Amino acid sequence: MKMIQKVSTMACCRLLALHKAAATHRPAENAVNKEEASFIAPAAAAAAADTTTRGAGGGVLTSRPDRRRSGFAGKLTKQLSRTFFPCDCDGSKKEVKNPTSTKFKDVTGIDGAKAEDIVQHLQDPQHLACDFDGSKKEVKNSTRTKFSDVKGIDGAKAELEDILHYLRDRGHFTRLGGKLPRGVLLLGAPGTGKTMLARAMAEEASVPFFACSGSEFNDDYVFVGAKRVRALFAAAKKRSPCIVFIDEIDAIAGSGSRCSYGSESQMHTLNQLLVELDGFEQNDGVIVVAATNIPESSLDKALVRSGRFDRHVQIPYPNAKGRRQILEAHMSKVLKAKDVDLQTIAKETSGFTGADLANLVNEAALKAAKDGAEAVTTQHLEYAAMKRIIMGSKNKTVAMPESCRKMVAYHEGGHAVVAIHTDSAAPVEKATIVPGPGGDNLGMVTQLPEEDDKFFFSKEKILAQLDVLMGGRAAEEVIFGESKVSSLALSDLRKATKLATEMVARYGMSKRVGPVSYDNDDDDDGWNAKTMIWQPKYLVNEEVRELLGKAYNNAKTILTAHSRELHALANVLLKDQTLTGDQITALLKHETLAGGQAAKQVLPAESAK
Missing domain, CATH: 3.40.50.300 (P-loop containing nucleotide triphosphate hydrolases)
Structure with missing residues (x-):
């Protein structure tokens, strides 16, 4: 036991000698307090500490504000001065004076440049800030x-x-x-x-x-x-x-x-x-x-x-007038056709920023150059740039079988037909069955929001939007039967459920729940269902289910009454893949007139019988 104490005391002596030698090379500006904080091994601490020591901190020597050694540090120094073991450790001899052959660039596996930066910072702490003038x-x-x-x-x-x-x-x-x-x-x-x-x-x-x-x-x-x-x-x-x-x-x-x-x-x-x-x-x-x-x-x-x-x-985001001004500024830098209708493009790009509009014009110019056109036309802006920005470029790697394309055509056609025959619904801007990037989006029907939609939604418009969202699944059931409905309506059901929930739980548009708002800005769902008691939460769920059921029935009623238009629109989508809102409106109007004339021809024949 005594031998262990002697060896531990010698270890303390060597540690202090080495620390003292290092202190002689301390920079003058950093040597404000010369009281060194030393750490000794647990074995040495156990050997040197006695029962009268207080505040030793488990063997850790702490610095004092004064220059007098007291407490454990003073007793340890006094004890080491009395020891009969000679200190054969010279701390000054531990300084590396001969340069080594290893440099920071030779270090692999760790960030050698970072270590070099640390060394430079120790040598000149101000050099890192000097690079900023x-x-x-x-x-x-x-x-x-x-x-x-x-x-x-x-x-x-x-x-x-x-x-x-x-x-x-x-x-x-x-x-x-x-x-x-x-x-x-x-x-x-x-x-x-x-x-x-x-x-x-x-x-x-x-x-x-x-x-x-x-x-x-x-x-x-x-x-x-x-x-x-x-x-x-x-x-x-x-x-x-x-x-x-x-x-x-x-x-x-x-x-x-x-x-x-x-x-x-x-x-x-x-x-x-x-x-x-x-x-x-x-x-x-x-x-x-x-x-x-x-x-x-x-x-x-x-x-x-x-x-x-x-x-x-x-x-803010630019309004229709501002978007037209931005488009005119960017179109002045490219060769454009005389009949370019920037007012229509401005209406169709609600929610676009100035950077989005600049990208739109650039994409249209590239598309026109690719097609060999002499100038950028309205068609280039609508079919090339807008499709690339809103839906992404055409995915040529997605090859769908004909049965899938038919299902997608009727699904998207259902959205378009319901939107056209529903009051307060936003006008249809485009319908396409071209798959988007990655194949996640097999088709899309886009609508043109009105300017006031950026500020508020009326109850009438929300109900109309629910009918349009249910149009895709309703078209599948009307054409292929209830057992043939697909998973294409997944995103539609998510949007419809969220919109109906916000209508009931946030906007207070339900008679059963009442004019209350369970709003929670921190919740991704928009309303705080966790803090609601059981009865209001049950009422919200029941009201949402009832709203979605009514919207689904409304969509089925519209599609059943206009099934001729739905078939015509789906067939044209299978052929042309993409139709504008004006083309869809003209097609449905033509089918309506054709159906009326056919009905008039059938009625006289039946009366003659």
């Missing part, structure tokens, strides 16, 4: 984009034009005691034109314009991102008055940036940004414009408050 973020070259080129978002454009007026004539706007806005936050879906607005500001601003991305401030090392923020604003202050544009600011300003575990670097970066925007020192003359795709509620509340971002500009 705020003055280089100033936009000096022309972006060749002006506010006159921005279409479809006139409200947001007017807000940013006001900012430029403020900076051009600060005295005029501040003469009554008002202050210039410190920041403008652009909120909108991807592709709505936020970055394009920033490029227009950079082109027409008569003041310096700095542009960067939020991801440029992210770094694995703490304080590097904060230093880059300081560098950017230091360069901006020298050029005041000026504009600083930060794209995708949510990269550093998410709602959990300052409280989530493991994001210490992001926390310091965000705090530094908050100080620069509205801290103790005022940044008069530096206006920050930031853009993000995520909702305002997902950003840090301290960042979006008044005094930092005084103005929040929502960039």
Whole structure:
């Protein structure tokens, strides 16, 4: 036992000698507290600790704020000085002075570059932040984009034009005691034109314009991102008055940036940004414009408050007028036919962003070039570009047997016939039995939503939509029989069930359930069924089942009465694969007239008998 204690004491002696030698090479700026924190082996701790030791921490020596050794560390040092074992370990001899033949590039299996970066960081902690020069973020070259080129978002454009007026004539706007806005936050879906607005500001601003991305401030090392923020604003202050544009600011300003575990670097970066925007020192003359795709509620509340971002500009999807303006701007850059109807294309592209419309025109131009046409026509826009964007390109790898194609044709024809003969239903834009990418979508009937559908839905329109969704399965039963219905209606039933559930449980459109809303924004289903008691939940399910049953019966009634039109439409779809809404309407109208004339010919013959 005594021998074990002697060996353990010698191990402690060698550890302290090695640690002391390493401390002599510690950089001067890091050697503020020379009290070393030492760790000894459990065996050595058991040998050296006695019953009078307090706060030893299970053998771990902790640093003290003063320079006097006390407690366990002092007793251990005193004991080691009295030991009769000579310390044959010289810590200074453990320094590697001769260079090794192994370099970071020779390391395989692990990230050698990362390890090399760590070593450089230890040698020069400031080198990682020195690669960010705020003055280089100033936009000096022309972006060749002006506010006159921005279409479809006139409200947001007017807000940013006001900012430029403020900076051009600060005295005029501040003469009554008002202050210039410190920041403008652009909120909108991807592709709505936020970055394009920033490029227009950079082109027409008569003041310096700095542009960067939020991801440029992210770094694995703490304080590097904060230093880059300081560098950017230091360069901006020298050029005041000026504009600083930060794209995708949510990269550093998410709602959990300052409280989530493991994001210490992001926390310091965000705090530094908050100080620069509205801290103790005022940044008069530096206006920050930031853009993000995520909702305002997902950003840090301290960042979006008044005094930092005084103005929040929502960039919406363009309306029909705006879409036409965007299409005209992009079509002016390609060779187009004289009879191109952009107003119709604008109505058919509800929900498209500016980026979607630009892609539509480009796809149409490529399709026209592929077909050998001399100009882009309306047919290229409708059949080529829109089909490629909405449904995807034609899947040539899906080869369906004739029986499957027939089932799909009647299924999609059922949707179209019900939609045309149902009041308040959106007009049919296109019907196709061309399989989509991957074969998941074997056909589709698209409808043209009205402008007010983006803001609200009436009960009448929801009931009409339920009838249309049930038209595909009802057509299968009417034509092939109840036992022959297929699984093609899976997506239709999902949409119809969700729509009916929202109608009853969210919008309060049910007499049995009443004008109540079991709304839950965090639930993917749109309503919180878990918190409902048994009786309301049962009523909701029963009401949804009744609504879907009525919609299915309505669809069957319509298809039974117009079975002649359904057969004609399915046969044409099997031949041509894709029909526009106008072609479908003309075909059904012709079949209706033909059926009426046939009936008139039959009636006189029967009366003669």
